[in-house]
Amino acid sequence: MRVNLTVNGRPAHAEGVWEGESLLYVLRERLGLFGTKNACEQGECGSCTVRLDGEPVCACLVAAGQAEGREVETVESLAGAAGLSAVQEAFAEAGAVQCGFCTPGLLMATDALLRREPRPAEAEIREALSGNLCRCTGYEQILSAVRLAAARRAEGAR
Amino acid sequence: MNAPAAPGGFGGVGESAGRPDGRQKVTGAFPYASDLRHPDMLWGHTLRSPHAHARLLGLDVAPALAVPGVACVLTARDLPAATHYGLDLPDQPVLAEGRVRYHGEPVALVAADHPETARRAAALIRAEYAELPGVHDEASATAPGAPLLHPDRADRYAALVPHPNVVHRQPVRRGDLAAAAARADVVVAREYRVGMQDQAFLGPESGLAVPDGEGGVDLYVATQWLHVDRRQLAPVLGLPPAKVRLTLAGVGGAFGGREDLSMQAHACLLALRTGRPVKMSYRRDESFLGHVHRHPATLSYEHGATRDGRLTHVRARIVLDGGAYASSSPAVVGNAASLGVGPYEVPAVEVEALALYTNNPPCGAMRGFGAVQACFAYEAQMDLLAAELGLDPVEFRQRNALSEGSVMPTGQRVDSPAPVAELLRLVKERPLPRPRQWETRDSATGARRVEPRALPGGLGRASRGESVVRGVGYAVGIKNVAFSEGYDDPSTARVTLELSGDEPVATVRTAAAEVGQGGVTVQTQIARTELGVSRVVLAPPDTGIGSAGSTSASRQTYLTGGAVREACAAVRAEVLRRARERRGRPADGPPADGLRLAEGKVVTAEGEVLAGLAELLEAGPVTAEREFRHRPTRPFDPVTGQGDGHVQYSFCAHRAVVEVDTELGLVKVVELAAAQDVGRAINPRAVVGQIHGGSLQGLGLAILEELRVDAAGRVRNPSFTDYLLPTVLDAPSMPVDVLELADPHAPYGLRGAGEAPTLSATPAVVAALRQATGRALRRVPVRPEHLVGLAE
Numbered sequence: 001m002r003v004n005l006t007v008n009g010r011p012a013h014a015e016g017v018w019e020g021e022s023l024l025y026v027l028r029e030r031l032g033l034f035g036t037k038n039a040c041e042q043g044e045c046g047s048c049t050v051r052l053d054g055e056p057v058c059a060c061l062v063a064a065g066q067a068e069g070r071e072v073e074t075v076e077s078l079a080g081a082a083g084l085s086a087v088q089e090a091f092a093e094a095g096a097v098q099c100g101f102c103t104p105g106l107l108m109a110t111d112a113l114l115r116r117e118p119r120p121a122e123a124e125i126r127e128a129l130s131g132n133l134c135r136c137t138g139y140e141q142i143l144s145a146v147r148l149a150a151a152r153r154a155e156g157a158r
Numbered sequence: 159m160n161a162p163a164a165p166g167g168f169g170g171v172g173e174s175a176g177r178p179d180g181r182q183k184v185t186g187a188f189p190y191a192s193d194l195r196h197p198d199m200l201w202g203h204t205l206r207s208p209h210a211h212a213r214l215l216g217l218d219v220a221p222a223l224a225v226p227g228v229a230c231v232l233t234a235r236d237l238p239a240a241t242h243y244g245l246d247l248p249d250q251p252v253l254a255e256g257r258v259r260y261h262g263e264p265v266a267l268v269a270a271d272h273p274e275t276a277r278r279a280a281a282l283i284r285a286e287y288a289e290l291p292g293v294h295d296e297a298s299a300t301a302p303g304a305p306l307l308h309p310d311r312a313d314r315y316a317a318l319v320p321h322p323n324v325v326h327r328q329p330v331r332r333g334d335l336a337a338a339a340a341r342a343d344v345v346v347a348r349e350y351r352v353g354m355q356d357q358a359f360l361g362p363e364s365g366l367a368v369p370d371g372e373g374g375v376d377l378y379v380a381t382q383w384l385h386v387d388r389r390q391l392a393p394v395l396g397l398p399p400a401k402v403r404l405t406l407a408g409v410g411g412a413f414g415g416r417e418d419l420s421m422q423a424h425a426c427l428l429a430l431r432t433g434r435p436v437k438m439s440y441r442r443d444e445s446f447l448g449h450v451h452r453h454p455a456t457l458s459y460e461h462g463a464t465r466d467g468r469l470t471h472v473r474a475r476i477v478l479d480g481g482a483y484a485s486s487s488p489a490v491v492g493n494a495a496s497l498g499v500g501p502y503e504v505p506a507v508e509v510e511a512l513a514l515y516t517n518n519p520p521c522g523a524m525r526g527f528g529a530v531q532a533c534f535a536y537e538a539q540m541d542l543l544a545a546e547l548g549l550d551p552v553e554f555r556q557r558n559a560l561s562e563g564s565v566m567p568t569g570q571r572v573d574s575p576a577p578v579a580e581l582l583r584l585v586k587e588r589p590l591p592r593p594r595q596w597e598t599r600d601s602a603t604g605a606r607r608v609e610p611r612a613l614p615g616g617l618g619r620a621s622r623g624e625s626v627v628r629g630v631g632y633a634v635g636i637k638n639v640a641f642s643e644g645y646d647d648p649s650t651a652r653v654t655l656e657l658s659g660d661e662p663v664a665t666v667r668t669a670a671a672e673v674g675q676g677g678v679t680v681q682t683q684i685a686r687t688e689l690g691v692s693r694v695v696l697a698p699p700d701t702g703i704g705s706a707g708s709t710s711a712s713r714q715t716y717l718t719g720g721a722v723r724e725a726c727a728a729v730r731a732e733v734l735r736r737a738r739e740r741r742g743r744p745a746d747g748p749p750a751d752g753l754r755l756a757e758g759k760v761v762t763a764e765g766e767v768l769a770g771l772a773e774l775l776e777a778g779p780v781t782a783e784r785e786f787r788h789r790p791t792r793p794f795d796p797v798t799g800q801g802d803g804h805v806q807y808s809f810c811a812h813r814a815v816v817e818v819d820t821e822l823g824l825v826k827v828v829e830l831a832a833a834q835d836v837g838r839a840i841n842p843r844a845v846v847g848q849i850h851g852g853s854l855q856g857l858g859l860a861i862l863e864e865l866r867v868d869a870a871g872r873v874r875n876p877s878f879t880d881y882l883l884p885t886v887l888d889a890p891s892m893p894v895d896v897l898e899l900a901d902p903h904a905p906y907g908l909r910g911a912g913e914a915p916t917l918s919a920t921p922a923v924v925a926a927l928r929q930a931t932g933r934a935l936r937r938v939p940v941r942p943e944h945l946v947g948l949a950e
Contacts, residue, residue, distance in 0.1 A: 006544065022275060034193035035186015039360040039410070044878035047360060075186035084184060092180035095843045098851065099674025100183030101360040101410030107184060123611040130887045135411050136359055136674050138850030139889040141843070153281040 046132030210871025242413030260448030265456030329753025330799030333506030342462025361410015373403030414523030446876030450522030485522030495527030639910030650704030656779030691757030712910025728782030823942025837909030856919025
């Protein structure tokens with residue numbers, strides 16, 4: 001089948017999609033957007049978090065056909081012409097990235113959190129990120145990064 | 159990769175410099191092994207055994223070959239050369255022939271034009287099995303008439319083991335045990351068990367094999383050690399090593415689980431057979447079957463002490479389940495035996511460690527490597543003894559703590575700082591977190607408020623705090639750094655200093671696998687410090703240069719860091735020679751003239767600028783390659799275990815504070831404080847990141863993580879739904895104290911840091927759970943039924 005969707009603000013389509021393919025597979029293997037990661041492919045780890053019509057979802061749990069006509073934003077959308085977003089800068093600076101496989105999903109989850117709640121309390125940060133597994137960092141420096149990004153956004157960073 | 163310096167800093171040794179791959183990793187551009195593709199590629203898939211032990215009577219691959227899109231199916235009969243491989247012993251079949259020995263053993267390979275086509279075709283292969291009785295524990299593996307996993311063993315351990323189903327056995331004996339035991343006023347003897355933990359790295363096993371059209375192959379792969387992969391691959395492919403070229407692809411975590419081969423040989427075989435590039439990428443369920451795990455263990459310990467709180471003796475027997483193939487079991491045994499009494503001075507020791515062959519999943523390397531299991535047991539024993547003696551558990555440990563100059567049970571003298579008592583003091587003296595943080599009072603009305611996210615059970619809202627009890631526990635551990643027992647594991651670095659435009663740039667080339675730990679960062683930091691240049695570029699790691707050894711055993715900063723440092727020193731010497739020559743000084747000497755490189759210039763001892771680097775490099779680039787090795791070690795004596803077997807020891811202590819809902823058996827770890835000596839923190843933030851990550855993996859083993867294997871040897875929970883990894887809601891606050899007591903034998907005085915925190919976190923958490931509940935808790939992971947007394 002053919003799937004038409006908008007990815008990071010641009011129209012995209014994929015031909016010859018097998019009906020069983022996930023949005024994750026289409027993004028990665030058919031559209032070449034490998035930033036969205038494939039760690040568990042059953043919605044447990046959050047590594048493939050994207051925004052679908054603005055809502056964060058696990059791309060592995062969305063059938064390709066469900067994305068027909070909808071807007072998808074991936075980690076590749078976060079950096080703008082002016083450079084990295086505040087969340088990306090904070091993750092790179094605070095030690096939140098080790099192997100980095102969980103990073104795109106955590107960036108998307110953090111971005112969604114800070115859009116919704118610019119000054120989240122500790123418990124809110126933890127709840128918002130609880131669907132994203134990280135095996136390297138023990139989460140401490142990820143939490144530091146989220147706090148840093150929130151503070152910078154409050155000062156006007158993007 | 160170009161590395162950013164720390165904000166406001168130069169980015170040299172001792173700074174928290176940023177990762178050179180950081181920008182790529184936060185934009186999604188970093189290419190992991192599972193992201194590789196080639197326009198002409200096929201997808202490979204592995205058919206695996208559903209049985210733990212069976213005769214493989216036949217494989218009919220015709221139905222798979224008939225599927226449109228399938229290019230190739232391979233079975234053991236198609237193997238071109240060597241049929242077995244292994245890190246230590248080549249006992250593992252590339253594809254099973256005649257017999258399968260564990261659930262998940264590869265039996266056939268399919269290559270097709272779509273991954274789902276390959277999976278479905280593999281499922282159509284008709285594999286005929288006749289199930290065999292299996293052995294799954296020590297009693298069944300060593301019973302009379304037990305089926306032998308490997309009946310015709312001729313390996314170097316075979317003559318020394320008590321039974322052919324024992325891979326390797328290592329005793330360690332020191333002192334007069336009977337006399338020492340007679341002096342003991344208090345003796346405690348218990349048995350402990352450790353479940354099967356999995357590395358559970360997030361990036362699945364993946365790689366892309368590309369045939370070169372001339373009979374050779376290029377493999378781009380996520381691994382921990384390119385050269386040991388090649389050493390095993392070349393004989394299987396029937397090729398000289400020069401025709402098997404490996405390049406590191408982005409690695410999404412490792413923790414030991416990528417030390418053995420997974421898809422490497424399979425992808426290369428399919429690529430060479432089809433003449434097309436073949437990509438393989440495991441799904442999570444296959445990943446759980448496709449790599450080795452941490453050895454489950456049964457540990458029997460007897461400890462004795464005198465009334466004044468001095469250890470008299472330790473007698474221990476550590477039985478590790480190695481599963482169906484040897485993997486790195488022999489070295490895990492060596493660690494368990496030699497580190498089995500912990501960081502303590504013990505006058506008399508009798509330890510026996512062994513690994514079994516069973517029909518359970520193969521076990522091998524995981525962070526902590528044999529020292530984790532022992533630490534859980536000996537630390538529980540130390541708490542029991544302290545209680546028997548009426549001593550504070552930290553005070554009792556400090557009285558018996560190892561220190562510089564102490565002698566290990568192997569007879570090896572500890573010849574660098576060993577601040578065991580100090581690390582315990584640091585975690586103990588840290589203020590305790592406020593109790594019942596989930597409970598607040600409204601300042602106006604005085605009404606009680608409860609924050610469920612901080613309670614045991616969390617958002618399950620299982621409790622409002624009615625039966626929540628706090629406990630505090632301590633533990634400390636000892637881990638070896640680098641490969642032991644006489645193993646020679648050098649690393650190689652080539653450093654080139656040259657002009658790019660008019661700016662000096664250092665290029666560092668090694669084969670060291672970056673698996674997330676930040677090896678790339680410390681390499682750039684070392685080059686900056688040694689060469690006085692800010693721009694450092696890292697060449698992609700591949701087999702085109704000498705081995706770096708494995709990214710494991712907490713060894714890569716020590717060994718590859720040491721190699722980069724020595725190569726830089728050689729480059730620097732040549733640059734200084736050019737500077738002396740140009741300024742009419744004696745070209746070759748004297749080293750004592752105090753010339754150094756700083757900020758792109760040659761500077762005299764008095765601080766005068768003698769020459770700019772750029773002008774010296776106009777004559778051409780300067781390159782040096784160096785191989786760096788640690789001090790030699792010796793094998794342990796097969797009977798007494800005596801020998802200077804280890805390069806360096808690494809120490810970490812933890813204090814855990816837990817809150818337990820004693821009715822429901824739910825746990826919230828409130829805080830897990832650590833103190834560790836790292837000798838020298840090359841990158842302080844990265845060191846703390848290692849301590850956090852290792853600590854949380856230890857917490858996972860304490861209360862969450864276990865790969866469950868049923869009585870028939872089948873893995874029951876190969877998914878992230880059922881194998882419970884700590885989430886951010888399970889993660890406690892983790893304050894860290896880092897000591898930097900230089901090891902005079904190591905580069906920069908550094909001490910390998912990655913593994914030690916994984917050891918003591920587990921027993922500290924369980925000690926806190928024991929204090930909160932009063933239960934014995936002799937098995938990890940602790941489950942709710944253990945905490946409420948519904949199971950032992």
